[in-house]
Amino acid sequence: MKRAIILGLLWTASAAGQCALCYRTAQSLGVARGHVFNAGILVLGTPPLLLLAGFVVFVARRRNAAPEE
Numbered sequence: 102m103k104r105a106i107i108l109g110l111l112w113t114a115s116a117a118g119q120c121a122l123c124y125r126t127a128q129s130l131g132v133a134r135g136h137v138f139n140a141g142i143l144v145l146g147t148p149p150l151l152l153l154a155g156f157v158v159f160v161a162r163r164r165n166a167a168p169e170e
Contacts, residue, residue, distance in 0.1 A: 127138055
């Protein structure tokens with residue numbers, strides 16, 4: 102599990118800044134609009150991350166549950 106977390110963090114670090122369209126859009130915006138742009142990214146990214154985290158917790162609990170006999 103630790104290995105998967107480390108690989109996930111390394112992958113996201115290497116993928117940072119790969120979208121040229123987002124980079125140019127953020128670069129052309131002013132400071133105030135840049136904050137709104139960042140907030141929008143967080144708003145759009147939060148639900149999928151929460152769903153993924155819920156699924157991981159569900160699988161981990163089910164995996165660690167004692168089998169009923």
